[in-house]
Amino acid sequence: MKIKKGKRFLAALMVFVFTVGMLPVTKSFAYTGGSLEGKTLRLGTSITDNGIGTNNSTDGNETTGTTLEKNGLKDTLWYEFPALTEVFSLRLRAKLDTTAANNAVYVLYFDQNGVEIQRQLIQLSTAANTTDIDTPKNGVKKVAVLNPSPDASRTIYEFDVFTNTDTTPPKNVTALNSSNVTDTSFSVNWIKPNDLDYDKAEIYLDGALKGSVAATNIQNYSFSGLSSDRSFVVKVVSVDRTGNKSSGSTITVKTNVQPDTTAPGNVVDLTGTPTHNAVSLSWTNPPEQDFARVKVYENGVYKRTVTKDNTSALFENLQPETVYTFKVTSVDNTGNESTGSTIEVKTLKIPEISDITDLTAEAKFDRVKLSWKLPESEYFHHVNIYRKEMEDQSFLKDMFGSVTVSAATTEDGYTPMFETNGTYWTDLTVTPGTDYQYKLTAENTAGIETQGIEIETSTPQETPPKMEGVEYTENENGDYVVTWISPTTGKVKILVGGDEYVIVPAAQQTVTIPKEDLKYNTFGVPDVKVKPVSESGLEGEEETPPRYGMGDTPFSVGELLETGNGLLWYISPLLLLGLAFLLVPKLRRLITQTVEKDSPRTEKVIERRTVEMKDQQPQKIERDHVERQDRQIGREFKDKIEKTEAPGRQVRSEIRDREKTTSKIERRETKGQQLRVREARQKREPREVSRRVREARAPREPRKGRGAS
Numbered sequence: 001m002k003i004k005k006g007k008r009f010l011a012a013l014m015v016f017v018f019t020v021g022m023l024p025v026t027k028s029f030a031y032t033g034g035s036l037e038g039k040t041l042r043l044g045t046s047i048t049d050n051g052i053g054t055n056n057s058t059d060g061n062e063t064t065g066t067t068l069e070k071n072g073l074k075d076t077l078w079y080e081f082p083a084l085t086e087v088f089s090l091r092l093r094a095k096l097d098t099t100a101a102n103n104a105v106y107v108l109y110f111d112q113n114g115v116e117i118q119r120q121l122i123q124l125s126t127a128a129n130t131t132d133i134d135t136p137k138n139g140v141k142k143v144a145v146l147n148p149s150p151d152a153s154r155t156i157y158e159f160d161v162f163t164n165t166d167t168t169p170p171k172n173v174t175a176l177n178s179s180n181v182t183d184t185s186f187s188v189n190w191i192k193p194n195d196l197d198y199d200k201a202e203i204y205l206d207g208a209l210k211g212s213v214a215a216t217n218i219q220n221y222s223f224s225g226l227s228s229d230r231s232f233v234v235k236v237v238s239v240d241r242t243g244n245k246s247s248g249s250t251i252t253v254k255t256n257v258q259p260d261t262t263a264p265g266n267v268v269d270l271t272g273t274p275t276h277n278a279v280s281l282s283w284t285n286p287p288e289q290d291f292a293r294v295k296v297y298e299n300g301v302y303k304r305t306v307t308k309d310n311t312s313a314l315f316e317n318l319q320p321e322t323v324y325t326f327k328v329t330s331v332d333n334t335g336n337e338s339t340g341s342t343i344e345v346k347t348l349k350i351p352e353i354s355d356i357t358d359l360t361a362e363a364k365f366d367r368v369k370l371s372w373k374l375p376e377s378e379y380f381h382h383v384n385i386y387r388k389e390m391e392d393q394s395f396l397k398d399m400f401g402s403v404t405v406s407a408a409t410t411e412d413g414y415t416p417m418f419e420t421n422g423t424y425w426t427d428l429t430v431t432p433g434t435d436y437q438y439k440l441t442a443e444n445t446a447g448i449e450t451q452g453i454e455i456e457t458s459t460p461q462e463t464p465p466k467m468e469g470v471e472y473t474e475n476e477n478g479d480y481v482v483t484w485i486s487p488t489t490g491k492v493k494i495l496v497g498g499d500e501y502v503i504v505p506a507a508q509q510t511v512t513i514p515k516e517d518l519k520y521n522t523f524g525v526p527d528v529k530v531k532p533v534s535e536s537g538l539e540g541e542e543e544t545p546p547r548y549g550m551g552d553t554p555f556s557v558g559e560l561l562e563t564g565n566g567l568l569w570y571i572s573p574l575l576l577l578g579l580a581f582l583l584v585p586k587l588r589r590l591i592t593q594t595v596e597k598d599s600p601r602t603e604k605v606i607e608r609r610t611v612e613m614k615d616q617q618p619q620k621i622e623r624d625h626v627e628r629q630d631r632q633i634g635r636e637f638k639d640k641i642e643k644t645e646a647p648g649r650q651v652r653s654e655i656r657d658r659e660k661t662t663s664k665i666e667r668r669e670t671k672g673q674q675l676r677v678r679e680a681r682q683k684r685e686p687r688e689v690s691r692r693v694r695e696a697r698a699p700r701e702p703r704k705g706r707g708a709s
Contacts, residue, residue, distance in 0.1 A: 034091070034160035036079055041066070041159070047078045047110060047142050057159045062093060062128065065157040068105070068147035077156055078144030084112055084242035086138040086164040090120075092145070093158040095128040100152030107135070110142040112243065119146075128157055139241055166242040170195040172249045173219070173236050183228035183256040189220040190236055190249065197240040204235040204248075212239075229257035256333075257290065263336035264288040267311075267328050272345035276320040276379075276446060279345045282312045283328055290332040297327040297340070305331075320350045320446060350446040353377040359440060361455050365432040365462040366536060370455070371424040372440060379444040382421045386414035386452070390435035414439050432462040432536070464540040465490060465532035472528065472545035478515035480526050482545075485509070487532050495529040495542065506532065 036058045043066060044051025051074060056064040068075050087109065096103055103125070109118045117139070122131050143161055147154050171193035180187045192198060192215060201213045203221045213221055226232065231254040238246040265286035273280045285291060285308055294306045296313050306313055318324060324347070329340035356372040363369075374380060414437075418425055430436060436459070441452030469485025482494070487506045494501045494511055497519030504511050513528060521527045525545070532540040 035081075035085070035087075035163040036160045039079060041077050041079050043068075043074050043077050045072070045074060046076055047080075047108075047114065047144050049076070051076075057156045060158070062157045065094075065155045067097070068145065068154045068156060070153060071148055071150040075147040076144050077159065078108075078142055080142045081140065081163070083141075083244075084138075084166065085140050086136070086166065087140045087143065087161050088136045088164060089132065089134045090143075090161045091130065091132050091158065092122055092156070093128055093130040094122075094124050094145075094154055094156045096124045096126045097153045097155055099126060100149045102149040102152075104148065105154055105156075106146040106148055107133075108144045108146055109135075109137050109140045110144070111139050112141040114142070124154060128155075130158075166197070166240070166244060169244040169246045170198045170238040170240045172238055172246045173201060174249070176234075176236055176249045176251045178234075178251060178253040180222075181253060181256060183258055184226050185222065185224040186226070186232075186253050186255060187220055187222040188234050188236070188251060188253070192219050193238055193246075195238070195240060197242065198238060199241045200239050202237045202239055202245070204237065206233050207235075226255050228255050230255050260290060260332060260334040260336060262332075263338045264291045264330040264332045266330055266338045266341045267294060268341070270326075270328055270341045270343050272326060272343050274345050274347045276348045276350045277318050278314060278316045279318060279324060279326070279347065280312065280314050281326055281328065281343070283341070285311060286330050286338075288330075288332060290334065291330060292333045293331050295329045295331060295337065295340075297329075299325050300327075318347050320347050322347050350444060350448060351377070351379050352448070353380050353442055353444045353450065355442055355450045355453050356383060356440055359453055359455050361438065361457040363430075363436075363457045363459045365460050366428070366430065368427040368430050368436060368438075368457055368459065369424065370427070370438060370440070374421075374423060375442050377444070379446070380421075381443050381445045381447075382419050384416065384441045384443055384449060384452075385418045385420070385425055386439040386441075387417050387427065388413045388415060388437050389431075390437055390456070412439075430459050432459050434459050462534060462536060462538050464538055465534045466540050467492075467530055467532050467543040470530060470543045470545075472526075475512070480513040480515065480518055480528060481510065482513070482528065482530060483510045484530065487534075490535045491533040493531040493533055493539070495531065497527045498529075503533070 037060065038055065039058050040053045040055050041057060042050050042052070043054055054066050054077075057066045057077065066077055068077060090107060092105075092107065094105060104121050104123050107120045107122060108116055111117050118135070118137050120133060120135060122133070140163075145156055145159055173190040173192055176188060176190045178186050178188055188203075190201070192201065198215050200215055201219065203210050203212065205223060210223070211221065213219060221236075223232070223234075231252050233250055233252055235248045235250045237248040265288060267283040267285055270281065270283045273282075281296065283294075285294070291308055293308055296303050296306060298315060303315070304313065315324070315326075323344055325342060325344050327340040327342045330338040354375045354377070356374060359370065359372045361368055361370055370385070372383070374383070417427065427436075427438075435456065437454060437456045439452045439454045442450045465487050467484055467486070469483075471483050473481045473483070475481055484492070484506075488509065490506045491503050492506050492508075492511070493503050494513070496513060496517060501513065501517070502511065513526075519527045529542045529544050531542045534540075
């Protein structure tokens, strides 16, 4: 993997500073993990002079070092990396042995060809100093420290570099293929990888390096002067700038043989096996070495090519009972084609198939399920399903003994419904309470249909849905919550105050009615009802909440009315008996009076009473006049008494009550006496009104149950 300097270098630098600050100066001060740490450097006159080996400048001890002599002697300390390397920093600890005109050293970088690619000048003093320099440089093969002074030496105590060695090879080339193949030459082409450091492609032929193609050139290579009719292995290897090589992509290319104008022999043993809609051909290929393939023609028209590895071909979608002519020709590598072998084959007649068996129908109010067994034939293709609806017209049936058939698209009154190669089908388009007739036919692979078999069935009437597990609750906000267990299909209609409030899916199983939308009946109970509605739209019975106030009643309003009617049957006779006791005496008196009125005795009494009344008429008029005057005087006197003796009102009220209860007979007897008393009272002077005030009666104690404590 190729690693950039970035954060790793900063982290390494921080570790180094911490380490140097904590350790004595006599210890190692080189970067931990530096590429030259502990390595043996070469000391010579140049980077090609191996000279002597030393590790005094890489041992991490500042008391040991390597002396670079004057220019021209052993003035170069260098190291060669195993592979091309990226150097991104260096550290040098050195000093001048003596002061000279040139007080510097050079750090040099060389590529794989020994060409200098960069040099850095580092100034020194007579005291040992450490210098750190960032030097990002890629493709470095050798690094060296050079003393450029002609008259003074330098001592190198420590020299180290940080590197990033690229050992990852580039990707292989892709789409390697051959072109322009002749009997003595061919070319290969490829697509270079997208690695950023991709440098070139090396081309090998049968393992021998033939050349290279730079990344900037067209990616192809041509070979010439080859032997004819021979296979060659070409390998293309990707190389990056560091020298890493990929595993390579290979291709085998065979040169052509010399031009051949002789066609191969024809195929032999050509046979054809027919069915009603297909023909299978088979043959034996010719023995020629250059035989490559065969071509097959149908009725003189080219149809397909078959490689030399195959010796058969299948032709399908043919017409039954038809003659077809097939020709098979041989073709060699150069394209020479033989005259071909010919054969005529007639397709077979389409075999008939039997009808399905064990047809059954299972009907429900909303569906009819048909099931059957398929015919055992390899030519069976599918089953056709037809239906017609039988509408029962009762008056026509009574008159003519027949039924009418709904409109359909076939001559026998059936409507095509479905095609399947399975063993069952469910009709979901039926109507409850309807008679249906189905016909199922089998069809073979040629599209020929059997007569079919029929079956009749009737869908039952749909059962109205029913609410179950309904509960009515009130949440903390005062909203009315209705929940139910079933149904879970179809819909549920919510009625508030007898009007439709909302319709919700039954699967929801709950609905909330805000308290502001609630309506109440005469008992103060929320007037909420729920009604189930099936998927077909059939409505069930309403469900009423069994709640009043804060609790549940043991009966509904309907039950209450029914019970009241029952009680009337028991109470009515008693009421009639009581009325009889009250009305019978009056009826008896009325009947008696009617009978007496019609008798002769009654007429004589009436006549006598009439004469007496005429004789007494003047006296009666006078008497009535006197009585009216007395009543007037009595009322005035009574008013005066009531104004002065108010506490006595209750006594007089009691007297009046007793007078009311006195029988009419007693009042008649005392009437004359009262008249005489009034006449005597008129002759006397009025009595003086008493001024004595009666003492008030003590208040009564309240009766129990009327405020008594």
